[in-house]
Amino acid sequence: MxxxxxxxxxxxxxxxxxxxxxxxxxxxxxxxxxxxxxxxxxxxxxxxxxxxxxxxxxxxxxxxxxxxxxxxxxxxxxxxxxxxxxxxxxxxxxxxxxxxxxxxxxxxxxxxxxxxxxxxxxxxxxxxxxxxxxxxxxxxxxxxxxxxxxxxxxxxxxxxxxxxxxxxxxxxxxxxxxxxxxxxxxxxxxxxxxxxxxxxxxxxxxxxxxxxxxxxxxxxxxxxxxxxxxxxxxxxxxxxxKKLDEWNKIRREIAQYYVENLKNIDEIILPKEIENVYSVYHLFVIRYKYRNKLIEHLKNDGVETGIHYPISLPKLEAYKYIKQECSYMRATNWDKELISLPMGEHLTIKECEYIVNSIKNYFKIK
Ligand SMILES: Cc1ncc(COP(=O)(O)O)c(C=O)c1O
Incomplete structure (x- = not known):
């Protein structure tokens, strides 16, 4: 797992x-x-x-x-x-x-x-x-x-x-x-x-x-x-x-590895980094139209994933009382497509390779 x-x-x-x-x-x-x-x-x-x-x-x-x-x-x-x-x-x-x-x-x-x-x-x-x-x-x-x-x-x-x-x-x-x-x-x-x-x-x-x-x-x-x-x-x-910088660096390396190896899969939208920003990849979030199918496939291959967040804030029951038109927003539409891949200093390069290969298999890419 x-x-x-x-x-x-x-x-x-x-x-x-x-x-x-x-x-x-x-x-x-x-x-x-x-x-x-x-x-x-x-x-x-x-x-x-x-x-x-x-x-x-x-x-x-x-x-x-x-x-x-x-x-x-x-x-x-x-x-x-x-x-x-x-x-x-x-x-x-x-x-x-x-x-x-x-x-x-x-x-x-x-x-x-x-x-x-x-x-x-x-x-x-x-x-x-x-x-x-x-x-x-x-x-x-x-x-x-x-x-x-x-x-x-x-x-x-x-x-x-x-x-x-x-x-x-x-x-x-x-x-x-x-x-x-x-x-x-x-x-x-x-x-x-x-x-x-x-x-x-x-x-x-x-x-x-x-x-x-x-x-x-x-x-x-x-x-x-x-x-x-x-x-x-x-x-x-x-x-x-004292470990934070080292661990953040590993997160960035994992992110780079994911981007490098998934960039040719047109169906997946990878996270983009703004030029003047140093992202510490708390999460590595991709988008895919048939999100649940990919999550299920990864689960069957023993890979845990997350969703951040499955319901955007304006659509939460807690905010029903807010009468603001939000249906045009990307946030309220993209929430159906978000998937967070495993991320953190705990991952080995072998595990990252395994995750990437599992995704490639899903898309039938060699
Ligand atoms: C963006 C954001 N804001 C605020 C919080 C709240 O932090 P806490 O869980 O420590 O109360 C979190 C925690 O998950 C968060 O992700």
């Missing part, structure tokens, strides 16, 4: 370091907050060449807290890419704002032309998702944001280490959010997330919101919430952050 993701194999490759890191947290009883969390926040900010990083409970909380910190007018609209995980939109509604969907382009990120169309007097912000590990066209988005006086939140949950014009994502908008869900390029051993910003006021505000509105224990300045990165996850992330 070729796994879509193999966290056990990854753990075994770094077992000694991880076991020691976790044991140290227990020895120091540094369970919530403490030196391991500080160390990770500093290392993660340094890794991204960003000033501030605030550890939180998960990526969804990061988005909610970041949005709250921006103090956007109640009921104003935030534009969200129609092709994303629900959290990108969910966070908007959870903080009393309204979701407005925007189509995606052939890179599966915000389509600039549709973005311009969706902006209206009630728009207050843009949720710029860097989907599948590829940076969105953030320069254009920032330009449009500036022209229309809109805040820009980067959802970098799938893009740890990705770059745009040689600059790490998370440094472009007003504020950025990361998820360390276990299967991410940088994944914890449980739920975890971080907010990143170069704005000290926003960083402080996020930290306050995430910690019951208090800087000093029992001195609550505002009503906040409990969303903190815990010591054990921080310690795991400290170990794994």
């Amino acid at each position: 070729i796994k879509f993701l193999d966290l056990k194999k990854q753990y075994l490759s770094i077992k000694d370091e991880i076991d020691l890191a976790i044991q140290n947290v227990i020895n120091d009883t540094a369970f919530v907050g403490g030196k391991y969390v500080k160390e990770f926040e500093n290392s993660f900010a340094n890794y991204n060449n960003s000033k501030y990083s605030v550890g939180v409970g998960n990526g969804t909380d990061a988005l909610e807290i970041a949005l709250q910190s921006l103090d956007l007018p109640k009921d104003s609209e935030v534009i969200v890419s129609a092709n994303s995980f629900i959290a990108s939109a969910e966070a908007v509604s959870r903080v009393g704002l309204k979701v407005r969907f925007c189509d995606n382009n052939e890179y599966y990120n915000i389509d600039i032309e549709d973005l311009k169309k969706q902006i209206n007097p009630n728009t207050s912000a843009i949720m710029a998702v860097h989907l599948y590990g590829q940076a969105c066209q953030i320069d254009e988005i920032l330009k449009i944001g500036k022209e229309n006086n809109l805040k820009v939140i980067e959802d970098a949950a799938q893009a740890h280490g990705a770059e745009f014009n040689s600059k790490k994502v998370g440094n472009f908008g007003d504020i950025a959010c990361f998820s360390f869900y276990p299967g991410k390029n940088l994944g914890a051993y449980g739920d975890a997330g971080a907010i990143m910003t170069n704005n000290s006021e926003l960083a402080e505000k996020c930290r306050l919101i995430a910690n019951h509105g208090s800087k000093e224990k029992y001195h609550h300045q505002i009503e906040g919430r409990n969303s903190r990165l815990d010591g054990i996850n921080a310690a795991v992330l400290n170990v794994k952050l």
Whole structure:
């Protein structure tokens, strides 16, 4: 069986370091907050060449807290890419704002032309998702944001280490959010997330919101919430952050191998990379009209696949209440064709060859 993701194999490759890191947290009883969390926040900010990083409970909380910190007018609209995980939109509604969907382009990120169309007097912000590990066209988005006086939140949950014009994502908008869900390029051993910003006021505000509105224990300045990165996850992330670049490089090599070997199959649409972008291929997503048949064929050959995402956000039952015409969007039509091939540093070259050959057999190509 070729796994879509193999966290056990990854753990075994770094077992000694991880076991020691976790044991140290227990020895120091540094369970919530403490030196391991500080160390990770500093290392993660340094890794991204960003000033501030605030550890939180998960990526969804990061988005909610970041949005709250921006103090956007109640009921104003935030534009969200129609092709994303629900959290990108969910966070908007959870903080009393309204979701407005925007189509995606052939890179599966915000389509600039549709973005311009969706902006209206009630728009207050843009949720710029860097989907599948590829940076969105953030320069254009920032330009449009500036022209229309809109805040820009980067959802970098799938893009740890990705770059745009040689600059790490998370440094472009007003504020950025990361998820360390276990299967991410940088994944914890449980739920975890971080907010990143170069704005000290926003960083402080996020930290306050995430910690019951208090800087000093029992001195609550505002009503906040409990969303903190815990010591054990921080310690795991400290170990794994050191591997991130190497693992991202392997992901890129696998992507290159897939592209090189599948490029002649006309029926398949391969992911495209924007020239000035360093994609970290959180996912390698292809499109094929008869998606389910190919998935079944790969399954019979022992290859796991995924779909990201089988139902685009505007078509979800959860968003039935939004009366926005989205049927023209690529995002709402392409969701029937998407397939994610196995991706990650766990794959061997032999396994990649096997996957490619299985796909070629399906298309009866020698
Ligand atoms: C694009 C995107 N945004 C936000 C999130 C939410 O992160 P979490 O699962 O850590 O809450 C995810 C996680 O899957 C994601 O893929």
